[in-house]
């Protein structure tokens with residue numbers, strides 16, 4: 133594995149260099165097309181979070197530019213798995229799929245397989261691929277994804293397995309092709325990496341240190357997206373609340389939000405993920421004041437026990453977390469709150485678990501992602517001796533899930549009859565007389581409408597709650 137890859141090229145020069153590889157790859161692909169008498173196909177499968185989803189759009193952008201055509205499933209000439217490693221089962225899924233792919237490749241030897249993403253940043257994984265999955269053509273990581281065009285050329289030229297993983301990078305390369313999955317909404321990276329080192333989490337090891345993009349680059353990207361029909365953006369970072377700290381001219385996330393809020397034509401701003409320890413009053417006020425920012429905050433709790441939070445290295449305790457929630461609700465009364473919770477962290481007792489349940493009951497989350505603790509080799513928590521027995525974890529997990537679901541049903545039922553802003557995203561898949569949109573809190577609403585409504589916000593009365601979605605009626609156009 134190479135250390136910090138520090139070429140002398142500036143980001144602009146590097147992007148220009150990649151465009152040369154794009155041209156070269158185009159020639160290879162055109163030649164292969166002629167040989168085969170048909171277009172070459174590709175399939176990118178994404179595991180994990182929004183960050184990975186955005187990275188996949190970058191891969192697709194380049195593949196389409198060089199002449200590949202996207203297909204739905206893995207019966208393709210080029211299959212790429214963009215992997216996640218946040219929990220062990222994410223890794224197992226990839227190995228399982230590779231087993232299946234190896235059979236397919238035996239029958240179609242010309243096909244190419246690439247692996248990238250967080251899992252590839254783990255040296256033991258790469259060793260396994262090198263030894264046991266020799267049929268994989270290309271392996272690269274999270275730091276050199278901008279080099280994909282170059283790696284693609286190398287792979288098209290070579291018969292042996294290519295592995296290129298960097299340990300970290302300080303480079304952010306802008307302006308490479310991207311193909312959005314949705315026409316009306318898009319993720320926008322504002323920062324990469326994470327400096328928090330929560331004791332259970334592998335992300336800082338696989339995504340490297342925090343690096344923020346320049347605000348003017350972010351704003352330019354959003355303006356271009358808006359010009360291209362995007363009305364909703366999701367600002368992405370592992371810890372958006374610490375955005376801008378390391379910039380030459382430091383800027384806070386709250387200041388960035390206020391700037392983005394001014395962009396004409398943009399309708400909605402979301403962001404993900406916030407760390408409670410860095411959630412400032414300034415950000416709460418910015419959310420309150422910026423009409424385009426969705427009244428929704430994803431605020432991972434992880435545990436309600438102050439003792440466990442300390443062991444997790446989260447830098448806040450139960451009381452501080454609840455105080456933030458109070459402040460958020462005071463300034464933005466209708467805010468939707470969602471969270472992540474881990475059950476079964478080493479040493480977690482019944483008492484600790486009850487503290488978590490207590491926070492869940494007090495906060496009443498609109499929804500919560502609940503995870504069973506997964507031991508990630510290399511993290512401090514993996515070395516802790518008091519791992520919790522599986523049966524106990526399972527029992528706690530089930531209790532938590534029941535509680536979370538009950539509250540979330542109650543919360544969605546409580547919106548029945550209310551009139552709320554809905555951004556229309558698409559025509560309803562099953563009924564041509566309906567359109568489908570989303571509330572600030574991301575819940576889906578179906579209501580009578582026409583195609584020209586797509587991309588606009590309407591005041592919609594939520595007439596009936598059907599569990600995960602609502603049936604509504606337009607009351608007013610915003």
Ligand code: 5AD
Nearest residue numbers: 332333432472473474503504505506
């Ligand atoms: N085990 C279980 N869940 C984890 N997460 C991160 N690391 C682990 C782990 N080792 C969860 C956290 C985080 C979400 C993205 O994944 O809740 O917020």
Ligand code: SF4
Nearest residue numbers: 180181216217218250
């Ligand atoms: Fe996303 Fe983290 Fe999974 Fe990487 S490890 S894909 S950053 S959730």
